[in-house]
Amino acid sequence: MIKAVIFDLDGVLTDTAVYHYQSWKAVAAKFSYNLTEHDNEKLKGVSRADSLNLILEWASVTLPQEEIPQLLQEKNDHYLLLINELGQKDILPGVLDFLTLLESHNCPKAVGSSSKNAPFILEKLGLASRFAAVIDGNGVKNTKPDPEVFLNAALQLQVLPENCLVIEDAPSGIQAAKAAGMKVVGVGHELTEADVCVSSLVGLDWDQIQNL
Secondary structure (H helix, E strand, C coil): CCCCEEEEEECEEEEEECHHHHHHHHHCCCCCCHHHHHHHCCCCCHHHHHHHHHHHCCCCCCCCCHHHHHHHHHHHHHHHHHCCCCCHEEEEHHHHHHHHHHHHHHEEEEEEEECHHHHHHHHCCCCHHHCEEEECCCCCCCCCCCCHHHHHHHHHCCHHHHEEEEECCCHHHHHHHHCCCEEEEEEEECCCCCCEEECCCCCHHHHHHHHH
């Protein structure tokens, strides 16, 4: 039985992927590398540091370790500037109704995200008070596909992993949820490892998640 639901943030509750893309594209341009949308798909669900390492690898660039923190800060500053105007208008379709449905069943909810900006984004969306726990990139050592973020969320919600449902849009997140022993709803297409795939949270109902 599903007793708790853990949400990924980006691509599930809101979509800030375009802002990540623009920010990483500006970083890649410093090395004369044109970051494509196809490249950006490989960065979804990946930590900031690991994303930079991938970009440097694609650009065939090796940097002194002491230069890395400044680049990570530049990326984050650019991203924060872009998302500063986020609001309820940016909540993805079906999210508010699904949160209300879970609340009507007294089902606890958490956010499990690789983003270190998750609390800030949830505040901007007006959703922070609706989650009992937020596990983000500041509180985990191992990023997805490692299950740490979801296991920590289950621990904070005081629910066994096998009684948790994860809602994810990235293959690395789905792998993490499966490694944690949890059921997964994939938001998007070609997420073959998910228990079920939906195009959005519109119409997702209680019986459907209980029958997973």
